[in-house]
Amino acid sequence: MTETHGPTGRIPDGLDEYYGQSITWEECGPYATSEMAQRTLNDPEAQCARIDVPLDYSEPGGETISIGVSRIPASNQEERIGSLVFNPGGPGAAGMGQAVHTANRLSGTELTERFDVVGFDPRGVGASEPQVECLTDEERDERRAEDHEFDGSPEAVREAEERARKFAEKCVERTEYGEDMLANIGTRDVVRDMDVLRSVLGDEKLTYLGYSYGTRIGYSYAETFGDNVRALLLDGALDPEQELVDSLIAQGEGFGQAFEEFAQWCTGREDCPLGDDPDEATEEYQDLVQPLVENGVELEDGRELSFGDATTATVQALYSQELWEPLKSGLTQLQRQRGEQLMMLADMYNERQSDGSYTTTQDAFEAIRCVDDPRVTDREKIAAAQEEYAEAAPFLDSGQPTPAARGICAFWPVPNTSEPRLPDVEGVPPALVISTTQDPSTPYEAGVQLAEAMNGRLLTFEGTQHTVFGQGNECVDSAGITYLVHGELPEEGATCGAQ
Structure with a gap:
C-alpha cells in the first residue's frame, strides 16, 4: 500500500x-x-x-x-x-x-x-x-568474558586505551560509508x-x-x-x-539509590542472598561478585560469568522492579557457583540472541554517544569521575584501582556534532x-x-x-x-x- x-x-x-x-x-x-x-x-x-x-x-x-x-x-x-x-x-x-x-x-x-x-x-x-557495526559476535563475547585486571600502572592504562582505540577503528572499517556515516549518526x-x-x-x-x-x-x-x-x-x-562525566556521576547516584531500594526489598525476605540487614547488603553483594574479577563462573554453554556480566545483570534488573525477583534468584545461584540466571539478565542488557548473535545496539550506542558530546581526554578528570561514580554506586566497585584510561570516544575519528x-x-x-x-x-x-x-x-x-x-x-x-x-x-x- x-x-x-x-x-x-x-x-x-x-x-x-x-x-x-x-x-x-x-x-x-x-x-x-x-x-x-x-x-x-x-x-x-x-x-x-x-x-x-x-x-x-x-x-x-x-x-x-x-x-x-x-x-x-x-x-x-x-x-x-x-x-x-x-x-x-x-x-x-x-x-x-x-x-x-x-x-x-x-x-x-x-x-x-x-x-x-x-x-x-x-x-x-x-x-x-x-547499520553501525563495530564488533563481531565472537569479539563481543570475548569482550564480556575478559575482566581485565587493572593495577593502575601506566602499562595497564596503555592497554586499556589500545582496546578503546581498536574499537573505534573497527567501527570505521566495518560500517558502510565509514567515517561519513559515523560523522552523521548523532542526534543532530x-x-x-x-x-x-x-x-x-x-x-x-x-x-x-x-x-x-x-x-x-x-x-x-x-x-x-x-x-x-x-x-x-x-x-x-x-x-x-x-556534560558526559557529570551525567555518569548522576547515573551512578541513580543506580546507587535503586540498589538500596532493591536491598531493602530483598533483605526483608527470608531467602535473600544479601542477608537480612540492608546496611550490610552492599558488602554482601561485593563478597559475591568481586571474586569474579579473577575467576569467572563456568556455565553449561561453555561461557563464563564475569564480574562485568554480574554487575551488568544487576544494572539491568534495577531498571524495573519486575526484575528484582530474577536478580535475587541469580545472586542465590551465584552463592552456589552457578551463573545462568545472572547471565540471562546480562544477555538481556547486551541484546544477545538465543543463537549467540548480537544486535548492533551497543555499537550504535557508542557511535551516537561519541558524536553527540565533546570528547573527554583529561585522564585526571576521568579518574575523578570514576571515583565519584564508585562512591555513588558502591555495589559496582570491582575492588581494583580506579581506571584513569581514556575511553572509546577519546579516539573517535570524527568531531562531535552536538554539545550540552x-x-x-x-x-x-x-x-x-x-x-x-x-x-x-x-x-x-x-x-x-x-x-x-x-x-x-x-x-x-x-x-x-x-x-x-x-x-x-x-x-x-x-x-x-x-x-x-x-x-x-x-x-x-x-x-x-x-x-
Whole structure:
C-alpha cells in the first residue's frame, strides 16, 4: 500500500524530494532484526516501510540511507488526529518493535483510537540501512568474558586505551560509508530524519513520545523545528546541560539509590542472598561478585560469568522492579557457583540472541554517544569521575584501582556534532515531562530541569523504575493521554504513585 502525503509543513531548502516522497507499507516480518522485534512486529495490525534520507544533510544530492518505520493505524480513522511518533531511548535502541508493543499496551485508549502509533529505527540502527557495526559476535563475547585486571600502572592504562582505540577503528572499517556515516549518526541528524518522516506521514505538526535518550531527540527537535511541534511527551529525561562525566556521576547516584531500594526489598525476605540487614547488603553483594574479577563462573554453554556480566545483570534488573525477583534468584545461584540466571539478565542488557548473535545496539550506542558530546581526554578528570561514580554506586566497585584510561570516544575519528546546553524553545508548545523519584538511569532532578527549560509541566511519579508512561499506571497514563490527545497539561505539582 503506497501513500503520498508530502511535502507537508515547512520544508528546508533542497529537501523537497525527501519531504515529498511516497511511503509503501507492507508486512513487518522482513524488518525484524532481533528476536524481540520478531515477536512484536509479528502483529497483524502492524505495517512497516522504509523512507530515504540524505546520509549528509549538507549534501542532499549525495548518498542516501534508509530509515525503517512501523505503525499501528488508529482504530478510529474518522476521528484520527495524526501520527504519534515514538522513540524508546538508548541511544541506539530500535523503535519499530517497541512502538508496536507500546500501542498494544495502550490498546483501547483514546490515544490508540485517534493516533497512528509510529516507531522508527534511528539511522544506523536495526532495520535502518546501513547499520553501525563495530564488533563481531565472537569479539563481543570475548569482550564480556575478559575482566581485565587493572593495577593502575601506566602499562595497564596503555592497554586499556589500545582496546578503546581498536574499537573505534573497527567501527570505521566495518560500517558502510565509514567515517561519513559515523560523522552523521548523532542526534543532530536523527531529528532531521524525524522531520522528513513527519512530512512523509502527512502531519503538519509533530506529536512525539520519547523515553530516556529519546527525550534528547525530543528537545533537540523542538529547538531545530519548533514551528513544527504539536506536542512532546518526554519520560525519563536527560539533563540538556549536563556534560558526559557529570551525567555518569548522576547515573551512578541513580543506580546507587535503586540498589538500596532493591536491598531493602530483598533483605526483608527470608531467602535473600544479601542477608537480612540492608546496611550490610552492599558488602554482601561485593563478597559475591568481586571474586569474579579473577575467576569467572563456568556455565553449561561453555561461557563464563564475569564480574562485568554480574554487575551488568544487576544494572539491568534495577531498571524495573519486575526484575528484582530474577536478580535475587541469580545472586542465590551465584552463592552456589552457578551463573545462568545472572547471565540471562546480562544477555538481556547486551541484546544477545538465543543463537549467540548480537544486535548492533551497543555499537550504535557508542557511535551516537561519541558524536553527540565533546570528547573527554583529561585522564585526571576521568579518574575523578570514576571515583565519584564508585562512591555513588558502591555495589559496582570491582575492588581494583580506579581506571584513569581514556575511553572509546577519546579516539573517535570524527568531531562531535552536538554539545550540552539548554535548548532555545521560545514559542514552542509546552512539553509534558514525566520524572520518576527513584529512576536509576535518569535522575529525577533532570526531569525537573528539563520541564523548566521546555517551558512545560512536570508530572512526578513516585517509584523505583526507569520510565513509566504506557506501563499500566492509571494515573500517569491518564495524564499523558489527555495531554497528547487534547493538549491539556496536568496541574502544577501533579504527582502519581505506584499502584
